[in-house]
Every structure is written in structure tokens, then in C-alpha cells.
Amino acid sequence: MIPALLVSGGDYLARETAVAGRLAATATLSSVEVILEGLPSGQAVLVPTPSLHIQRIAPGCMCCIGNLAMRVTLNRVLRRKPGLLVISLASSEHLDNIRRFLTQEPYDSLLQLADEIRL
Template identity: 50%
Template sequence: MTAAALPATLVTGASAAAREAGIQASLARAGQGGSAAVILEGLPDPRSILTPSSSLEVHRVAPGCVCCSGNLVLRVTLNRVLRRRPERLYIGLASTEHLDQLRSWLQQPPYDQLLELTPDLST
């Protein structure tokens, strides 16, 4: 892992609203003054509390298994996010079923040099 690795947190919870609330609370606790990016698994909800802004990118990937059938979509989205170099990354997952596989995938090249996985956020 390099010194410039992006802190990345995997976020799990019973609902999309709970995951988004957890991310919002984490951003507030951190006093987010820089930029952050969020990749959420699932369809957009008009009541979403995470609003894209100049300091917050919000991306969505179709619901499904992000480490199996959704791997390519997640990889493309993640690569786009990494090119913009945010200061923090959250990945919200609809299910914990393959959480260990996703974590393992993110710890392999090239992501092992680009990301620093922080403790998971369970909402």
C-alpha cells in the first residue's frame, strides 16, 4: 500500500436509507472539507440524503452481486472515481453475502496500491 492510498470504507446495512445515513454521519464526523466519492449498489431513491455536489460524487451501480455479476460495472465505476482522486471513498453494499470476496478483490492488484481499506461501517 502506498502513502497516497485512498481511504475506502465498505458500508453495509439493512436498507439503502440506513447505509446512506451512515455515510452521511461518517462524513459529518470527519468534518469532510475535501472531496469524497460514494459508490452505492442499488437504484436511485428520490429521498436520498446524499446529494452530489462539488465535494461529493455519488455513483450508483445496478443491484446484484457486485463481486460476481456486477464486477465489471463496479470496476469501471471505481476506476473512474480513482481518476478524479477524491480524499475518501465509500462503497455501499446491498448485501453482506459476498463482503469477504469483495474485500479480497479490493486488496489485490491494482487496487492494493490505490486503496486503503478502513474498518467496515455497519448501519
């Protein structure tokens, strides 16, 4: 199972900085996939590398818009079988709905919701 970290709240830069800090502490991973909701602030904290893949999806509550953008992006990312998946959400408001989504089929057998950072 792929460990998944959820990061939510704060602004885009704060979330990206929190993700970068967590990744620095887990530098031994061979492959990390990061899904970032929202538009960058102009300051790139995370820079893609051969072992760090970054996917950016348009802002908007992923549970309220039917999870289509999340589902498509997540399915594409999971095909690469990363050592860690990080999902950064703009708001903590609907975090329980996202958690529920990630613990349903088919994701329940693919992901292990390991940790959470709320800003």
C-alpha cells in the same frame, strides 16, 4: 493511498444515512467519492456537491456478476484521487469477496481499506 470505507447490509436508506453520518464526522475532507449499490428509495439523504461525488450502480452482487460494473465505476472514481472513497453494498453476505477484490492489483496499491460499517 486513498482510504476506503465499506458500508453493507440494511436497506438503501439505512446505508445512505450511515454514509451521511460518517461524512458529517469527516467534514474536513476536500473530496469524497461514494459508490452506492442499488436504487434510491425516493428520499435523498446524500446530495452531490462540488466535493461530494455520488455514483449509483445497479443492484446485484458485485462479486457474483464479475465485478464489471464495480471495476468500471471504481476506475473512473479513482482517477479523481478522492480524499475518501465510500462503497455501499446491499448485502454483507459477500463482503469478504469484495474485500479480496479491493486488495488485489491494481487496487492494492491505490486503496487502504480503512473501516467498515455493517447494518
